[in-house]
Amino acid sequence: IWDLEKLKERMPIYSHDQYDGTTRPDEDEHFFDKTGKKIEGAVFTPGSGYVSDPQLSSHNLQVAAEAKGGEFLFNKEITEIRQENGKVVGVTLKSGEQIDAPVVVNVAGPHSFVINQMAGVEEEMNIKTKALRHEVHHVPSPDGFDFEKDGFHTSDGDNSIYFRPETGNTILIGSEDPLCDPKEWIEDPDDYNNQVTESQWKAQVYRCARRIPDLKIPSRTSGVVDLYDVSDDWIPIYDKSALRGFYMAIGSSGNQFKNAPVAGHCMAELIDACEKGHDHDANPLKVKTVYTGLELNMGFYSRNREINPNSSFSVNG
Ligand SMILES: Cc1cc2nc3c(=O)[nH]c(=O)nc-3n(C[C@H](O)[C@H](O)[C@H](O)COP(=O)(O)OP(=O)(O)OC[C@H]3O[C@@H](n4cnc5c(N)ncnc54)[C@H](O)[C@@H]3O)c2cc1C
Incomplete structure (x- = not known):
């Protein structure tokens, strides 16, 4: 368990402010209003990690399966x-x-x-199971902080997002599916909008800016859109x-x-x-x-x- 002092030492770019639940910035004029309370600290999991090259990691799984006699037809x-x-x-x-x-x-x-x-x-x-459209977004790390080297995968329940270091000293921001976000269930998984939308970009990036106030918010959106396979x-x-x-x-x-x-x-x-x-x-x-x-x-x-x-x-x- 990290208290706020330890959190400040390890992640000086994180704000300790609490917010009154998660909303959508384009629907809530008080989006950046704080409750005045502070979070209590953070749970640090030293053994956790993340994969930032899913293609390489899938290739590794392929090679491991082939070594056991598996065969792939692409x-x-x-x-x-x-x-x-x-x-x-x-x-x-x-x-x-x-x-x-x-x-x-x-x-x-x-x-x-x-x-x-x-x-x-x-x-x-x-x-x-059903297919659910999901967006993740990329933003640059704040000036003077190397998030790629010194950042952690962070789950921020207060803001219903997770974020983690991404290559090129950027931050990848994903959603933890707050109730206020519309769910886009997809009937045909071969036919859906695979472009980042302005509205969801704003929702996830602004939520991250509540935790990282020095976050640079680019004018051009950037990210990845794909489908989750969600069970009931x-x-x-x-x-x-x-x-x-x-x-x-x-x-x-x-x-x-x-x-x-x-x-x-x-x-x-x-x-x-x-x-x-x-x-x-x-x-x-x-x-x-x-x-x-x-x-x-x-x-x-x-x-x-x-x-x-x-x-x-x-x-x-
Ligand atoms: C935006 C996004 C972010 C994610 N982030 C994370 C994360 O941070 N951590 C995490 O643990 N997981 C994450 N996931 C989930 C993770 O990607 C999936 O759990 C994982 O890829 C599932 O692997 P899979 O092999 O079961 O299915 P998939 O990787 O979906 O592979 C299914 C394969 O089946 C093939 N296929 C489908 N239909 C047919 C057919 N008729 N004939 C032949 N082939 C077919 C497809 O082409 C595809 O290659 C994320 C998913 C998305 C979309």
Whole structure:
């Protein structure tokens, strides 16, 4: 736990002011009004971190999978999940090519609901997934401070944002999904506005300026727009399905990239057990994690769970 003195020492650019909840700057003329109270301090997690090159990190995962005999087919679209007698038997590609497989796993990200509908398993699921449009924004670090070198990934619940160092001494700002922000659910994940909008840019960047008062706000917007694959309670689904041999690791809800290795381990254990006849729906599998030895009850991630009321219903899961 850092008190305000320690926070000032490590992050001199952060204001300690509290604000009266999160609003949108273009709807609230008192947006920058402070309550007069100070935050109490910060929770520092020395072991935490972030990946600022997702392409390299995905490539690393690819190479690691290939070293174990995995094979990747790029730019091929699956158009059919083939099945016989209630059991998956393979997939068909857009080219017409068929690939036979006794096990198929839906890891289609924001297209997960499309693939589940293709397999005919979505109806039976209690928790479903949808694609949600999301923006992250880039701004330069304040003058005289090297945020890329000395900054931390910071979750600022008071302002419903997270921000972290980005290459070129910039700050990447993302949203923690406050209720006042409209949710843009996307019906067709192949057709959405992938340009940063002025309104959301202003919302997230101005919120960051409440915590970093010296933030330079450029006149030109800059950022990345993409889709989250959001489950009904923002907790992922790592599970089997009603179709034998068809599994899913979906509903990453904007936050499971860092959990990918653990998710992969859990899915491998789950698939192995189910293929050997384990009834995971009736008797949820418990999986031991490789490095911490923690026991995870995979029923927590079931497609048939009730909506988890303890979820933050945000990117924080
Ligand atoms: C703006 C943004 C910021 C994020 N920030 C973070 C973060 O800070 N930390 C974090 O942990 N996570 C973050 N995430 C979430 C993270 O990106 C996802 O959890 C992660 O990428 C999910 O990986 P995946 O392999 O399951 O799915 P994806 O990476 O979405 O991959 C799915 C793949 O399936 C392919 N596919 C879909 N349909 C078909 C089909 N019919 N045939 C063949 N292929 C198909 C797609 O082309 C894609 O390559 C963020 C997401 C977004 C959008």
